[in-house]
Amino acid sequence: MLQVRDFCRDDFDEVQHVWALTGMGGAQRGDTFAIIEQSVAMGGKLLVVEIEGKVIATSWMTFDGRRIHLHHFGVHPDYQRQGIGLALVKQSLLFAKQKGYQIKLEVHKDNQKAINLYTKLGFTYLGDYDVYIIRRIKDLE
Numbered sequence: 001m002l003q004v005r006d007f008c009r010d011d012f013d014e015v016q017h018v019w020a021l022t023g024m025g026g027a028q029r030g031d032t033f034a035i036i037e038q039s040v041a042m043g044g045k046l047l048v049v050e051i052e053g054k055v056i057a058t059s060w061m062t063f064d065g066r067r068i069h070l071h072h073f074g075v076h077p078d079y080q081r082q083g084i085g086l087a088l089v090k091q092s093l094l095f096a097k098q099k100g101y102q103i104k105l106e107v108h109k110d111n112q113k114a115i116n117l118y119t120k121l122g123f124t125y126l127g128d129y130d131v132y133i134i135r136r137i138k139d140l141e
Contacts, residue, residue: 021076024074059088067104069103
């Protein structure tokens with residue numbers, strides 16, 4: 001039975017596994033349990049999809065005081081193309097609606113399946129922006 005629910009501490013290893021399989025995150029990107037906990041305390045949410053006690057999908061939403069950012073949204077490759085992503089994104093949109101804020105996401109330009117899903121649900125292309133990041137903030141001089 002498919003269940004969409006809030007992340008809990010015991011999910012961390014399985015969540016990391018899904019992120020590794022889908023290329024979404026991991027400790028090398030700063031995705032630690034402490035950061036997840038902090039983002040939830042600041043008004044965000046990490047949803048997981050569980051089937052038969054196994055985490056197979058995630059949707060991590062962070063809140064910056066202005067809008068919800070949807071990221072680390074993905075489904076374990078063995079469970080893709082079964083409607084799980086659709087169910088999960090609808091729950092994510094419900095969270096944003098309940099909070100009353102815009103929701104924004106980044107998607108790789110070559111990920112046409114994800115782009116199709118997001119546009120089907122009302123997301124629109126924001127523009128020709130390039131995204132830059134400094135991951136290793138400790139290395140700044």
